[in-house]
Amino acid sequence: MKHISSVILLLALSVGSVFAQMKSANLDSNSWYSIIAVHSGKALEIAGGVDGKANGLSLQQNVPTGAGNQLFQFTQAQSGYFRITVKHSGKVLEIRDGSLMDHARVQQNEANGKDNQLFTLVQETGGNYRIISRSTGYGFDLLGGVGATSNGVPVIVHPATGAANQAFKIVETKEKLPAPASAMNGESIIRIDAGSSATFKDADGNVWLADTGFTDGETVDRGTDLKIQNTPNPGLYMTEHYSMTAFSYAVPNGKYMVNLHFAETYDEITGPGQRVFSFTVQGKEFKDFDVWAKAGGGLRAYVEKVPVTVTNGKVQITFTENVQSPEINAIEIIPQP
DSSP: OOHHHHHHHHHHHHHHHHHHSSSEEOOOOTTEEEEEEEEOEEEEEEGGGOOOSTTTEEEEEEOOOGGGOOOEEEEEETTTTEEEEEETTEEEEGGGGGGGGOBBBEEEEOOOOOEEEEEEEEOOSOOEEEEEEEETOOOOEETTGGGGOOOOEEEEEEEOOOGGOOOOEEEEEEEOOOOBBBBBGOOBBBETTOSSSSOOTTTSSSSEEEEEESEEEEEEEEEEEEOSSSSSSGGGGGGEEEEEOOOEEOSSSSSEEEEEEEOOOOOOOTTTSSSEEEEEEEEEEEEEEOOHHTTTTTBBOOOEEEHHHHHHHEEEEEEEEEESOOOEEEEEEEEOO
16 A cells, blocks of 8 residues: 555656646636536536535536536635635535545535645646646546546546546636625725635625635634634634745735734644744734734634735735744735725
8 A cells, every 4th residue: 555655646746747837727716617528518516406515425517507516616725726615515626535546536525625625727728627636646537438428427536648528618607706895995805714715704794705815835624613712703713724935915006904813723732832933914024923822822813913005016925934834814904094
């Protein structure tokens, strides 16, 4: 088994080096997309229709209907890799059971930030895409080959063959995710729920975008059992993005208040000094930042408010690890007069 795993890893690295030379996707994370199998003209969907919201339901092909179980959001989770969220369930696509084997099936599940839930999209001549698993280097494939055109044929992963049953059209629909709440001067408040695979509505009805804008790192969803104090929105702190090196979001030039939301939710951090990192916001430096110390303990929300002036068309944050990896739970960018 150890030898097989090594061979698979070498294959994935080899495939990844080839893909790095090809054109990758540039998709709008605020749009919903259909994924159409080129060989059959049918849409990928989660089995069970719009009521199919359970973990473990398979990805398959069917006649295009435009229903929520056939619509997907592509959110860049790491450089070159996307998390693919299903509209009707809010869950993400993954390789079943984290398998590294050929012919493993694709299914939906709760987001956990693992590599089997990350995919890169490689654009081919003609505008079609191959959808490649980060964990294996294998691509989406309709079981049965180019002759598999029936409804209900499952999606598996398989080494590249160049056949049409491994090629997909990614079609943007007219449906958009909710826009950020309006603010002064016609500009928008940007709210991002770091680590989340879906939008989040807070206690005031504001909609927070799913995780976007980060460079590198991983995401994690701690579930709904945590008791987060010092906030009316504990759900905002259940997810986090960690080990990132940077964040960037395009905005008009002007003055902003950047609110950085933190809570220490990792159960192996039990006191101050165990997670310390530094970051800069538009050049303003925060050295040796300790979430536990700032919040007054674990499972407590803390918001660092940073006034900034943007002159280059984007809010930029850099992160540097000191002790343990940097983490963040949410970011707000609020226009100021």
